[in-house]
Amino acid sequence: MISPQLARALRVAGLRWQPTTGDRFIIDQPGFEGDVFAVSDMTIEAHEFSTGTILGFNGTTEWALDEVALDDALWLPAEHQLRALLAATFRALRRTAEGYEVETVLAGETSVFAADDPADAYAGALLMLIGASVDEFDADFGY
16 A cells, blocks of 8 residues: 555645545544545545535444545555556566566656555656656746
């Protein structure tokens, strides 16, 4: 599972979350450290309102928690979601003696991202891709 630090970095970089069943998240506020939740049709559902998305806790007995704003939830994307977000830039995932490497190619340039966990290696590659897209966007508009 991706580390909360990398999940925060992805959010700050601009990655947006549209909650779907099976997505894992933490509540990014004091008092919830170590608690990981999963969106489920039975217990935690995403409710869309004109004011934003709310994650509703349906019938949970262990928490006195009815709902949480999406802004207070930190998405922990799974490996397959991170790989899908890399899209055509993704080339390979390799196991190494130290952990894992994700290889990407963007504009003909190969990059490799290493981490102990494959999800964190994917997240590193996605951070680079988001950064490159922002740089390209800025260049296109003369910023």
